[in-house]
Amino acid sequence: MNVSGRIDSSATQTHITYTFPILEQSSMIRIEFNYTPKTLTDTHQAKEMIESAMLKYGYNDPQVQDWQKYAPLHNLITLSIDDPQTHRGQAHRQDPQQTHFLSADHASPGFWKGFNPVGQWKVTLSIHSVVTPECDYQLEVWGN
C-alpha cells in the first residue's frame, strides 16, 4: 500500500484509518511514514494561536505573557497498527519521518513483535494537531 494525502487544521483531533489486505505470510512488515511540514514558521500565526491557547487554558497571567516560550508550534500525527487479530502498538513521537517494522523476533519501538497474520490490517493516523495551513503525508506499507 502506498497512499498520500493532504490535510489542514480541520483534520485536527480526527483519525484516518487505512484498511488493507496482507495476502501472503510476511516475515517482515515494513512501514514508512512521513509528513511535512512539521513546524509552523509564520510567527504571526504562531503568536495568535499560542495566545489563544494561553487564554483558553488560564495561562494569561498579566505578569507572565511570554508567548514565545511555547513557540514554535508543531504538527503531530501518530501512527498505530492493528493486525487482523490484535493491536500491535503505536509510535507516539514527534518525528515527522518514521520507519517501522514488525517481525516474529523484533519490532521497532512502540510495537509488539510477533507473527504477521494474513488478512485485513489497519494503519491508523491519529491527527493530534495540524497548525500549518496544509500538511502532506505519505504512508507506505509492504511485506517481505
Place this chain on the structure above:
Amino acid sequence: MKWIPSELHTHTLHSDGQHTLDQLVQSALALGIDCIALTDHNTQSGLQDRQRVQAETGIHIVPGMEWTTFYGHMLTLGIHDYVDWRSYGIYDIEQGIDEVHAQGGLVGIAHPFRIGSPICTGCYWEYPIYNWEKVDYIEVWSTLMPAIKKDSQRAYAWWTSLLNEGHRITATSGRDWHRTEDHDAPAAITYLGTEDEDQLWYSLDIVQTSDTPFTDHVELEPKDNSVLTAMRQGAVTITMGPLLTFTAHVVNPIHDNHAKRYSIGQEIDCPQDQILKLEIALDTICRQKHYLLVDQSLRLVVNSNQGILFEQQIPVQTEVYDCELVQAEALSWVRVELYGYFADMYSMIAFTNAIYITHSS
C-alpha cells in the same frame, strides 16, 4: 506500614522518551527509587523487557500506559490487556475508565492543568467527569520541582476542592520522566504504603511467560497488587525529600496507647464530642543521601475541609509530633503538609493523602 519510594509516570524510546527501560531504571535506582510505573504514551510494548530488567536490578516495574488522547492524558496502571483510546470521544472517557476497571486496573488524571493543544496536544484535562467515583487518582504534582509550578498548584487546589465535595481521590506526583540530564532539578517521590502485603511485596517475583508468540497482554505480578492496593486505598504520601506520614485515633483517656490507629487513606469514625488525635511522623533518614534539605525551621501544617487546624515550626530531624483536634465534628478529612526551603525556593516540601472522618452519633 512500609513505604515504597516510587515514580509513577515514565517514558522510554517506545514512545517519546529518550532512554531505554534499562537506562531509565538505572537513573531511578540512582535516586533510591524501588518501584516505577512504565507509562509510555499509548503503548505497552516497552514492557517486553520488564521481567529481564526486574530480575537484573531488583526494581519493580508496574505495567502502565498514558492514554495520550486529544482531550486529556490519563494514566492507567495494572491492566493486562491494551485498552484502545482511539474510539472514545470527549464525552466517552468514563466508558474507557470502565474498561480499565474491568481488568482490575486504575486510572489517574495526568497533569490536569498543563497547557493544552496546540502547544501540548491533549495535555490539559478537558473531559467532563460525571461520576468521580470512577477516578482513582490525580497527578497533582507534575514534572521537576512541582510545588513551584502553577499547573501543579492549580491541580493541588482542584484536588482539595474535590475532597471538600466529599470525593475520595488519591493524589500522586509524576515526574513525567522522558530524559535524565546531569543537572536536573529535584523530582518528587510518591511513597506507596504497604501493610497487609509486606510479605507479598518482598516475595520473589513469579516468573510467568506467555504461550503466545506475541501479545499486547501483560502478565501481572504479586507486587503489582501491593501497588494497586496502596493506590486504591490512598496509602500514598508525596515528598521532595523527607518522608511525612501520620495516623489518627480517637483519644482514649485511660488506654490511649491501645486505641486503634488509622493510617493515610483510611476512614476513621470519630463520635460526637470525642477528641481526634494525630501522630505526625517526619522521617529525615530514609533516602537521606538522595536529597538536600538544609538546616532550617520547617512549617508543619494540618489541613482539612475546615482549613488549617494546626501549625508548628519544627527542625529538620526525625521526630513524631502530636496534634489533638478537640472540635472534630465538622471534619470530613485531614491531611498534613510541610513547607520550607528546598533547592533555594520556599514551597511545599511534602504532603500526605487524607484520612477521612465520619461521625457516628
